[in-house]
Amino acid sequence: MEKKQNFSRKREAILEALRETKSHPTAEWIYQQLKPSFPDLSLGTVYRNLSRFKEDGTVVSVGVVDGQERYDADVTPHSHFVCESCGAVLDVDDEFVDPESDREVSRILGVQVLSHQVIFRGYCGACMEKLQAEKGQ
Template sequence: MERSIRYSKKREAILAAIQGTSCHPSAEWIYQQLKPSHPDLSLGTVYRNLIFFQERGDIRSVGVIQGQERFDAVVTPHSHFVCEYCGAVIDLPHLTLDSEMDHAVSQQYGLMVYRHELTLHGLCPDCIKQKKSKEETRS
């Protein structure tokens, strides 16, 4: 028997916070954003709802970046760029994910690949500017 899902203002606010930003928030970021308008919100409630939304397919985890799991409301396949300095996560929606690779990996390794994700790592434009600025100051 399927359990009914009760409506919750906090649950709705948590999902709206994730869907309303492109920063790929952490649970802590969501908590800090919502705490002023929901004083009885706990970090545990945020975590439980993030798990709930992932299980329903409303959001997905981008991975752990600088010690915090980050989330994305865009669940269609797309790639990401992670800045190794500031931790920014940037969507790369126009980078083509080659489905041929899924087939090739399946064949080569005897696996059944359904999809793959690509995450590039480096420095974002702001951090590149900061790095150049620091280097010019030292010269």
């Protein structure tokens, strides 16, 4: 029997907070943003709802950055860039893996690919400027 999803103001607020930012936030960030409006909100509630959103495909996990899982409400195919210095996560709008890759990997390995992620890592513009300024001293 499928569980009925009840409407929840907190659940809606969590999803809205995630949709309104491009920062790919952590559960802690979402919790801090919503706590003033929902004093009885718990971090556990945020985690449970994020888990539910991931299960139903409403949000995706970008992965763990600096020990905390990061989330994205943009579920359209796209890649990410993660700054190794400050932990910023940026969207890369163009898909840098050929759409045929899923089929090719499926064929070669004898598996069924449901999705894939491409994550670029390096230094964001602000961190590169800091590094260059430190070298110039």
